[in-house]
Amino acid sequence: MLYAILCYDSEAVTTAMSAEEDGALMDRLLAVQEKLAKRGKLGPVARLMPTNTASTLRKGPQTLVLDGPFAETKEQLLGFYVVDCETQEEAVGVASELAKAGTHGTGTYEIRPLMMFKPNAALT
Amino acid sequence: MKDAAWIDAALTAARPQAVGALLRYFRNLDTAEEAFQEACLRALKNWPEKGLPRDPAAWLIFVGRNAALDDARRRSKQQALPSDDLISDLEDAETAIAEGMDSGQYRDDVLRLLFICCHPELPANQQIALALRIVSGLSVKEIARAFLITETAMEQRITRAKKRIAEANVPYEAPDARERTQRLTTVAAMIYLLFNEGYSASGGTVHVRVPLCEEAIRLARLLLALFPAEREIMGLTALVLLQHARTPARLDANNAIVLLQDQDRSLWNKDMIAEGIELVKKALAARQPGPYQVQAAIAAVHADAARAEDTDWAEIDQLYAVLQGLQPSPVVSLNRAVAVAKLHGPDAALAMIEPLGEQLTTYFHFYGVKGALLKQLGRVDDAREAFDRALALANTAAEADHIKMQIEQLPKRGKASAA
Known part of the structure; x- marks a missing residue:
């Protein structure tokens, strides 16, 4: 079964990190990713740009395009992983490995089974 | 990050909102700051055990406000409020204030x-x-x-x-x-x-002070998060990101200035550039250009060039023309002259900056640019004179060293004239 691991955290906190802290964090996460990739469990991985760069399109009789993220929340969606796991527990285990590599006190991972997955073209 | 580090980061991130709200309550900067300080002390005790509250800013406002009120009551010898530990444990109270804000x-x-x-x-x-x-x-x-x-x-x-x-x-x-x-x-x-x-x-x-730049970026981002539709704030955020992205390449190992055209572009921060370009494109799409957006667009054109010789100087010249219209200033004209020199040669650029001399008599960069143009034209003595003026006006050691290097590069005078 494929699962998405959605990463949420307070953008105000993550953008307050220094370049060194951010680099070190990314290196630690990369190490976890490499382990997963070797076991053939890792699908697409994405890190999103800050929500300042977002546009929001509201559907309705007239579509409306707004600046900024779709909702004002305490934590923002920062990125996601797609992983191949036997059970949801295993996927939660992967998320907790990522959480440990992150080692900072805030943030949330949401683990959701995928209903449909179409990798389409391999983008680089 | 260790416990202390993430709590620090969370406190820093929540600070503007919390101090801002406390200021609204107390209408006194010192009281607001002291209340926030007190709330931080309690957070340092409370958060490591209980974890981060859902809305750290609301928690700090609530606890800070109570601490300050409590303190005021104690001073007037009235009955104290219930202990703060008790109050801050109440999830309801925190939720209420979070919803109230x-x-x-x-x-x-x-x-x-x-x-x-x-x-x-x-x-x-x-x-x-x-x-x-x-x-x-x-x-x-x-x-x-x-x-x-x-x-x-x-x-x-x-x-x-x-x-x-x-x-x-x-x-x-x-x-x-x-x-x-x-x-x-x-x-x-x-x-x-x-x-x-x-x-x-x-x-x-010190020529570049990174913490000030990083703080400015953080404040710009904060402002944009609060006002996501403001084109100029978007432009400002893009501008500071694009400028700061070049920092690792702006000084060499000896802390000497490296000009844009000579910078090792592989050292530029690609993430910041990508974010900056994204923001500037988004801002300009609304067709309400302002000075920050245009300056960001100029920075984006530079950032977009893989090599210095790939720079689209015509585009930069046009953007400076727009900027001159929005915000006429001799400094903008001086910057435009650099683009004009690339497009039409140093003669045209020199003609453009000559009339600015009167307004920019104490501006370091005016004489730096003038000297460089004269040098290109082979007018060695005039170039030397301009560089001497620049040297006298240099603000930092790095600026002075850069000009000294320019002077050293000038062809030496013939023996006859030196004697």
Whole structure:
């Protein structure tokens, strides 16, 4: 079964990190990713740009395009992983490995089974 | 990150909202700061055990407000409020205040806090110092180090600034739309000033002060998160990101200035550039260009060129023409001349900057550019004269060294004239 691991955290906190802290964090996460990739469990991985760069399109009789993220929340969606796991527990285990590599006190991972997955073209 | 580090990061991130709200309650900067300080102390005790509250800013506002009220009551020997540990445990109370603080309230609180720091009666250096102290929460010591003055002098500067503000009577009512726009403009100017102070230090031996730049970026992002539809704030954020992205390449191993055309572009921060370009494209799409957006667009054209020789100088020239229309200034014309030199040669550029001489008699970069153009034209003596003037006006050691290097590169005078 494929699962998405959605990463949420307070953008105000993550953008307050220094370049060194951010680099070190990314290196630690990369190490976890490499382990997963070797076991053939890792699908697409994405890190999103800050929500300042977002546009929001509201559907309705007239579509409306707004600046900024779709909702004002305490934590923002920062990125996601797609992983191949036997059970949801295993996927939660992967998320907790990522959480440990992150080692900072805030943030949330949401683990959701995928209903449909179409990798389409391999983008680089 | 260790416990202390993430709590620190969370406190820093929540600070503008929390101090802003506490200021609205108490209408006194010192009381608001003390209340926030007290709330932070309690957070340091409380959070490591209980974890981060869902809304750290709301928690800090609630606890800080109670601590200050409690303190006031104790002083007037009235009955104290229940212990703060008790109150802060109550999830309901925290939720209530979080719901009471809608995002519009936060927006105006943070804007007011920033706006107070750039009161028109304060000179620029006091504005920046105050913002760093109150909004960013840097210690007086850190700020003093950034400005290369003593801690005592900085303490005095901040105290003077606070006194002026207390006398200035800033209104606490929610601003109307026009007032809000004015405040935003003033605050944006202060953030840009802060960035420039870090980007090109106005004195001393250090040429680039990264923490000031990073703080300016953080404040710009904060402002944009609160006002996501403001094109100029989007432009400002893009501008500071794009400029700061080049920092690793701006000085060499000996701290000497490396000109844009000679920089190792592989050292530029690609993530910041990508974010900056994304923001500037988004801003300009609304077709309400302003000075920050156009300056960001110019920075984006530079950032977009893989090699210096790939730079689209015609585009840069056009953007400077737009900027001249929006914000006529001799400095903008001087910058445009650099693009003109690339497009039409040093003669055309020199003709363009000659008339600026009167207005820019004390501007380091005017003589730097003039000298470089004269050098290209082989007018060695005139170039030397311009560089000498630049040297006398240099603000930092790195600027002075750069000009000395330019002078050394000039062809030596013939023996006859040297004798």
